Amino acid sequence: MGIAISVLGKLGLPGVDSLSTDQVYKKYFGNKNIKKYEDFHLAFVDLCSDFNLVMPGRHFTIQASEIRVFYDSKWTKVPADTDGESKRKALLVEFMKDRVKEYKTSSRAMMVTGATAPPAAILIKKSGEKVPQLKMLRIDLIPDVVFVPAFTVLSLIGVRILNVTRTTRDTP
Incomplete structure (x- = not known):
């Protein structure tokens, strides 16, 4: 260093x-x-x-x-x-x-999450119109231009938290 x-x-x-x-x-x-x-x-x-x-x-x-x-x-x-x-x-x-x-983050996990989160957000939003458990959340009221980026950012934050949690558990 x-x-x-x-x-x-x-x-x-x-x-x-x-x-x-x-x-x-x-x-x-x-x-x-x-x-x-x-x-x-x-x-x-x-x-x-x-x-x-x-x-x-x-x-x-x-x-x-x-x-x-x-x-x-x-x-x-x-x-x-x-x-x-x-x-x-x-x-x-x-x-x-x-x-x-x-400290190196898992860039591979971040890239995969960044690439798959937007399509997953669209699928969740579409299934929110038909699945009763998701329908009561009223995801369909949130515009796509807000929902997709927010879902992607939250997914990336989740991956980062998992990486940090994993490395702190490995460190004695």
Whole structure:
């Protein structure tokens, strides 16, 4: 993943690489009194959340167990003095480059849903005129130019929710 200079600029930081990583580190980790894993985890989640906010369409993910292993094996081994802070910053940047991965959605499922949802919406609307269970919903009163796009968007949102739910269940 790395920390892109342009993304850090969107966080309100200058474009110099080392200065940007210094300011990001100070904002999320340096100014906070991190004594235990829970504090570190909250700071890391804040960093990832802000990073995902400034990246339209691209999101990054990491398993919580990897954060715990990093904290226990590397972060706590470095002293919290002035010299240790630069080592911690370098360890954190290296950890993010190695372990934080781009979250990939199932584009195939999205494409299939996007292609099949409009015809399915038309079939549902036509069958709504004859099937008693659908007839009581009065779908026939909704114009096609509203119903088909709304049905398609809701179908795509449903596929996205299923993908996110599946990936969060797979992540320990």
